[in-house]
Amino acid sequence: MSCRRSITLGAALFLLSAAAHALPITFSFSSTVSDVTPPLAGIAAVGDTIRGTFTFDPTALSAPSDAPGMRAIYPEAGATLTLTVGDYTARATGFYITILNDWIADGVFLGDRFIVATTAESQIDAPTVGEYAFGTFSLAVIDPTGTMLDSAAIPTDTSPFEGRSYDSAVHLGFQKPLFLNAFLGAGVRAEDVTLGTVPEPNTIALLGVSLFSLCLATRRRIPAPALPLA
Structure with a gap:
């Protein structure tokens, strides 16, 4: 492998590695509806699936942490959240991760x-x-044994949640105004949450660059046939 090809391959792999750590991370989630209050029967039924994604910055540590190393709240980490159940879709900008x-x-x-x-x-x-407005979203994955997480850092992939069955749930909260600051609540609850990682477009593009560079670096030039001696 020539020096120039080695440099090309190394630079591409370096860019891919740097981007993978710098880019926001998107998780996908899905869960099965287990309970629906009557006012929301038009959008969901028991057995339906809630699907969605949420994007966050794993470096956005803003932690009013009262027990360092054990508890961390990231109120500025969440960028966007999208969820769908049946034909109903909700989007939110800004959320926190605990x-x-x-x-x-x-x-x-x-x-x-x-x-x-x-x-x-x-x-x-x-x-x-009807008269109910979407108000809150929450997703929780709970491991009572304490073996799921190694620290209070935000996981950058879904490996901590795989391989075991944890207590998990998604809750959608709706509210109907009554008077002054009084509201009547309604909700959709789903259980058995599955989390997955969604590759960012820039990461996919850089992966393509790296693979292309790898092809260039490993391609061997076929020598021309020798001319017969006179």
């Missing part, structure tokens, strides 16, 4: 928890259902 690693509260060991949830500051884009 990581509980070997969490102990009031002397009780609660294990590990990975929580994604909207806040009062989240920007919601979703149609109303």
Whole structure:
């Protein structure tokens, strides 16, 4: 392999590695509806599937952490969230991620928890259902044994959630205004959450560059046939 080809391949692989760590990460999720309050029967039924994605920056640590290494809240990590159940689609901008690693509260060991949830500051884009407006989203994966997570850092892939059955749920909250600051709530609950990683477009593009460079680096030139001596 020539020096020039080695440099080309090395540069491409370096760019791919750097981009993989710098880009935001997108997780996909799916879960099975287990409960629907009557006002929302028009959008979901027991047995339906809730699907969606959420994108976040794993480096956005802003942690009012009262137990360093065990609990971290990332209120600025979440960028976008999209979910669909049946023909109903909701989108949100801004959410927080909470990581509980070997969490102990009031002397009780609660294990590990990975929580994604909207806040009062989240920007919601979703149609109303009758008089009920979409208000909140939460996703939780819970391991009471405390073996799911190794630290309070946000996982950059879904490997911590694979290979075992954890307690997990998605909840969609809706509310109907009554008077002043009083609301009537309704919700959709789903269980058995499956998480997956969605490659970012730039990462896919850089992977293509790297593979192309690899092809160039490994291609061998076929020598021309020798001319017969006079």
